[in-house]
Amino acid sequence: MIYSFSKRYIVLLFLIFAMSSLCDAKASQITSFYDNFDSDNNGVQGNFTTGFDGWNVTSGNVDLIGNGVWDNYPGNGLYIDLAGTQFGELTTKDFFAPGAYDVIIEAMGTRLSDESDGYYVKFGQNFYNSPLGTFGTHLNIHEIWTISADSQLSIGDSGRSGSRYSGATLMSVSVQKHYPVPEPSTFALTAVALAGLASVVVRRRKAAR
DSSP states (O other): OHHHHHHHHHHHHHHHHHHHHHHHHHSOOOEEEEEOSSSGGGGOOBTTOOOOSSEEEEESOOEEEETTBSOSSTTSOEEEESBSSSBOEEEESSOBOSEEEEEEEEEEOOSSTTOOEEEEEEETTEEEEEEEOSTTOEEEEEEEEEESSOBOEEEEEOOTTSOTTOOOEEEEEEEEEOOOOOOHHHHHHHHHHHHHHHHHHHHHHHHHO
């Protein structure tokens, strides 16, 4: 009786572990970093802003605008003009551990209707340079990038506009740990293994009788 109970207990633990592994693989991704800039600089607009919670200004300068002050895109809270009086660059204060990440960046065109611009992203060994249109242009990028060493994320104005007073507009940045969804064949193999285990348990129970 003790032997039978132990076997059942082991099988139950195995089933729980297998199901939890599948659930983890399908779970929502964990956000490692997110900023929509609404709480930066104590939630107050500012030119040449440096009071960011999660960023350092590592080149040039940037403006934190919106909420009624230089509010090019009303209703979107605070956001970044990547060129204050110089083409600016922001770099995360935190380092990201090696691994794969979903990098999602929401950006808009410059505040002027006759100037287009762009921005670049650096993340470990990855580099992305994206053009942006004039005022009102909306561009979201979603890249899955792998970094091989502890790395910071940098975003800067590419200077395409030629004007140091009109930069790309940065609305939000999200960096999420990437968990690939298992292939259908993985689910099939797991199902076969569980079915085989269940069959063994049933046969042993019958033999015990």
